Amino acid sequence: MIGSIFSLEVLASALRMSVPLAFAALGGVYSERGGVVNIALEGIMLVGAFGAVLGTYFTGNSWIGLLVAMSFGFLIALIHAIVSITFRINQIVSGTALNIMATGLTTFLSRLIFKAAGSSPHIEGMTQWHIPGISGSLSPLMVIMFLCIILSQFIIFRTRYGLRLRACGENPFAADSLGIDVIRMRYSGVLISGALGGLGGAFLSLEHARVFVEGMTTGRGFIALAAMIFGRWTPIGSFGACFLFGLAEALRIRLEGLGIPTQFIQMIPYIITMLVLVGVVGRAIAPAYDGVPFEK
């Protein structure tokens, strides 16, 4: 039985499940490293999922769908940035409002455009890539995800931009005293999280389900935040945590055969998230000024 749990099939499935989480968690890293808490990732993923279907449905080209997903996510993130950075409104309130807005907006537009109750028409997923020598197909988005993670690890820790971004999250006053535009840096972090979150949502609707369903993110945006915390606000760490969550998701289907009621297995990711936050699985320290509006 253990063998069947850790079979290649399960691992591959876990990897697929982790992609949307990983995009969102990576987005969270950019935002929070700059010092802005982005609870709106859930809503960003949702609009991304919708945008992907929208773009793909009307142009037949799933890459356009990706672009639409990224821009929708970007727009939601822009509102969050304006409200919480420029107006210095509490970031939790702003994020929660945007989540509500995203839920309403996507269903609203879905009914309007697709005239369907609850879900859009099915769409073709992304054409998979075939690598000679490896059986099975490779999702382009998954490749993009890996690229983004590795690139981001470099960007955040080895470039000038990353250094300044992290400074804005750890001690914006020091950054400001050295002439860094804290506001602009924080905006960039939030907007990037919007684009990435949108991509995460796009994977859900394009690859995973091949359709948009109301509320299809079911809390993944929040789980991604927990993964980010678990991963110590680093791209690679977040991905590792997302993979673990993906594993739990993949195992769910296996475990269902064992007689444990499906709802309890459904709960596992959420319970793990709570344990992560409590520090059972390791104390994690956020950037010092995460969530604190910056005022000169």
Next chain:
Amino acid sequence: MTRRTIISILAPLLAVILAFLVGAVVIVFLGQNPFYVYRVLFSNSITNIDGWGYVLFNATPFIFSGLAVALAFKGGLFNIGVEGQIYMGAFAAAWIGITVNLHPILEIPLALIFGMLIGGLWGFIPGILKARFGAHEVINTIMLNFIAMALTNYLVNNPFKEQGQINPIPQTKELYSGAIIPRVYPLFNRLGIKMSPSVPLNYTFFLALAFCFLTWYLLERSRWGYEIKAVGLNPKASRYGGIKPEFIIVLTMFLSGALGGLGGINDVMGYRYRFLDGFSHGIGFTGIAVALLGKSNPIGIIFASILFGILDRGALAMDVFTNTPRELIQVIQAIIIIFVAIGNELIFRLLIRLERERE
């Protein structure tokens, strides 16, 4: 005093108007007539007695939800988990209702108390995690939402599933008569208000009003409310004043959860007389909008709940009579939250500057 009251009503009022303006723009963009759509939205609800009956019925769960969020706000905490507390509390009450059959005088309070306890438990958990471990209550309460939905979904599908039911959505069997909260139309008719029997407005509404009063009393007249507000405003000075912030955080979340636990009573004991899987469509989240709009004040919450009750009632009509999907309401809701938050902040800063110059 009155000038301050006017200013404090100004922000929410403006926010609502602005939000509706944005909505109107969207409607125009869709090629519809905003006046027509808004007329449909409001006409069914406030022009006749029955309409008001439906509105108040809709408002009832929002009042509980808004109170729950508001109480947490006063304590400086974010209870985003009212949705989960609603499910847990509602199921707990339903469980009493299908397990024992007593006289309503005993059974209804029993069900309510049990519902409050379980809802309170659902608030207690994130509360103690925050107080002991510093774990932020936002994500924890959201996680508990999902856990509650999964848990009640399981319970309703398995041990407590109604036998031989026709309804495709799982539900429990019907509550014993002792747990049923009756509708108000008989009383109203006797008082000369002609309400038709189909209006589901029931005594839970008055229960909600009572809890408004109780919450107000707790916050403004009791020692515990004083400490909750103190910790919410300034934990450092509170500590100096001999208050223990850790304890207050747990207490606040417990009470907030208990209030949330009552949010589903209107449906379970006052309308459907059973627990229906997934019966709450975001009552918990509307509560956030209600609390913000009502500025965490029980009177404001009542008004805000009525507003959303009107919107809910009108949403149905919107779907039927116009080509504008009802989810526009949700979008307007979210815009209201944002505008109210911004408005509150700006007016707060303005007030400080004005008053400072006076002293």
Next chain:
Amino acid sequence: MEDRYILETRNIVKHFPGVLANDNVSISIREGEIHSIIGENGAGKTTLMNIIYGLIRPEKGRILLRGKEVNISSPAVAIKLGIGMVHQHFMLVPPFTVWENIILGKEITKRGGLDRDSIYSELKKLIDDYKFNIPLDEKVENLPVGIAQKVELIKLLYRGAEVLILDEPTALLVPQEVEELFETLYALKSQGKTIIFISHKLKEVLRISDRITVMRKGRVVGELDRDKADEKTLAQLMIGKTLEPIQSVVSNRQEEILRLEDIKLPPKLKQVSLSLYRGEILGLAGVEGNGQKELLDIITGLTLPEDGRIFFANKEVHHIDPRMIREMGIGFIPEDRQVMGLILDFSVAENIILGRHYKPPYSIRNRLNLPVIYRDAKEIVERYDIRTSSIYKAVRFLSGGNQQKVILGRELSFDPLVLVASQPTRGLDIGATEMIHSLLLEAKRNGMAILLHSSDLDEIMSLSDRIAVMYEGEIVGVFSPKEVDETLLGLYMTGVRRD
């Protein structure tokens, strides 16, 4: 004949609400010298430096750099002009390494990424040139304060600073680190840098300076060459003459009520023992940052000492917390009244009952007894002449003086045996100050023990029956006001003398 003045200020004027921080201040700094600016808290030195560094704009006055007038509108401009400042509270990013902190904002890149090799070689050159000794790869949060300070200095040198302003640089250093700092400063001077050294510690200032400017109450009261200065002259200039102190009533000192034995809380509190007697005001003098805050936090139950014992009415007490303190009968007027003492958005009445809100008569079985609360609040407002339009109004809108009166009224109204008053008249006008002084004296006459912590020596001298001076975490002298004058106190406060 004008020497080579690298930096001058002419007639700088700056007001803050209620206080004239810089009153026509003109200083001149020669190139290549170490110039100290000394003065007490509130003398205006930090304000002046913040103006030079571009953090604040002056209302009147000019700044000249090498004889040419300049407009310093922000720290970025100051840095470009070659002026750098190391603040008392470091502007470092704790989890970043030394090299990351140094280059932040002025990074060397190669193809988009940080060019570590070039950064290292350039920083190494800088470190060698100035003979610093800092580990480039260590995280700043792991460094001792003395090394972190060097990082701040290198930051400035990396950006080409010629004038280095150090604000109370030895405040957080241990003696060895102070020595190292002085070495560093001499090295910098030999490289042609100009150093402005802000301090209140006379011994150090006399060691290191070439010239010394003394400020008091916003004005420049003296400018001396090193060889013309000595401790007495400086102390006298710094603290100045006072009017005849109000001779307080001969102390009717009663029994001991509070005793601290060998209280330790490293690193700030080395060892303190003191006794408080009923019917007496014990003044705690000293420059801020010498352990007073930690001592008061221990007495008021916010922190536990690492070592030592506390006795109240001759009974030892353990693990005290703020509620216990009040129950025992100790009242507290905190230094930072808006953060610690008041809940700004609570009303006057609500603030007045804070600390006793859970007991009768204000709460009966956890229900607030509003009539009694309002009655007492009104009474206190009247008794202490608190200017507010109503007791229901949020305390946030009261003036500083009235806010303080709320706190005082609250603390005095439960008749404590001991009152700890920390900077009770800071920021208040004459009227409010006098009222608070007379209230304190009256309380003393009625048998209260008062621990008065203040940076205002006039206040200490005129109110206290005994004065204890704190320096670097210890009590270095205890006197009666008749035995001392400000100059002598100044010498103890600045570490020159000790018993």
